[in-house]
Amino acid sequence: MARILRALSKDKNVAIFIMDSTDIVEEARRIHNLPPIPTAALGRLLTAASMMGVMLKGEKHTLSIQISCSGILKGLVAVSDSKGNVKGYVKNKEVLTEINQAGKLNVRGAIGDGTLTVIKDLGLKEPYIGQIELVSGEIAEDLTHYFVLSEQIPSAVALGVLIDTDESVKSAGGFIIQLLPETPEGLIEKLEERIKNFSNISSVLAEKDIMQITAQLFGDIEYEVLDEYFPGYKCDCSKEKVESIIPLLTDEEISDDRIEVVCSFCEKRYYFTKEEAFRIKYGAKE
Structure with a gap:
């Protein structure tokens, strides 16, 4: 079962979000039938999004x-x-497995250059949108950069997915450490030193649970666990929701007797008749 902890130091200077996302990433791999590099890349992003989701109010x-x-x-x-x-x-x-010089899956090479965009729908008229240029393509480093540039929160992000010999997910997870601006320099140095021990967080998660890792990260800093979450891989698609795809299709594409629309998130298939498709696109039967 996937699990997230939110912990805060007693002086409220250090917040840690930590997650074991193994079950979620394996479910994503199974649903999308992913080979190792897409599994590792998507697994990192799912883990980060899940932890950032519980930061929402x-x-x-x-x-x-x-x-x-x-x-x-x-x-x-x-x-x-x-x-x-x-x-x-x-x-x-459709990505072949490629190992980098460090002997790890070459996620950076499969991503390359680009942008990372965070969109928060907070129920306001317009969503909050923050965007940065990718700094490494490793995702964790890119999100660390995002937090500093877009949200002005000094942060450290670690994300990892360990693939087993049968290409299933052996372990996956990560953490986000956030500091208040007035955090003492000595405390920051202590945390930086401890974080070095978790450069391969997925391997650590294969041997320790997130409560043990949280204790190690805080070390001699007094803290308390404030919240615990048990998220899952969940898609809320429906035939009504995927209807929005129909107006984007050409008349030729909706001229077959049966039109198939596949949900990108869960691969579920929805079917529309030609009459339904034209009615959705034009508001009347063609």
Whole structure:
């Protein structure tokens, strides 16, 4: 079961969001039938979106992270609600496995250059939109950069997905550490030193649970766990919602007797008759 903890130091200078997302990432891999590199890339983004989702205040608030990129993946999307429930997809999943010089899956190469966009729907007239240029394509480093530039929050982000020999997800997860501006320099140095021990967070998660990792990250800093969440991979699609795709199709594309529309997030298929499709597109039967 996927799990998120939100913990805060007693002096309220340090907040840690930490997640074991193994079950969610494996479910995404299974639904989309993903090979290792798309699994690793989407898994990192799903983990980040889920943790950032629980940072939202309102019950109906939602958050999406979109990566538009020049690499073979072409782009990724993850959407989360305020309970951390998440869904996502990779635009191109036909990617061969490639190992980088460090002996890890070459996610950076598959993403390449591009932009990272965070969209928060807070129930206002217009959503909040923050966008940055990708700094590495590793996703964790890019989000660290996003928090500093777009939200002015000094942060450290770690994300990881460990693929098993059968290409299933052995472990996945990550953490986001956020600091208040007045956090003492000595405390920051302590945290930076501890974070070095978690450079391969997915391997650590294969051996320790997130409560143990939280304790290690805080070390001698007094803290308390404020919230615990048990999110899942959840898609809320319906035939009514996917109708919005129909007006984007050409008349030729909706001229077959049966039109198939596939949900990008869960691969569920919805079918429309030619008469339904023309009625949706033009408001009257053609």
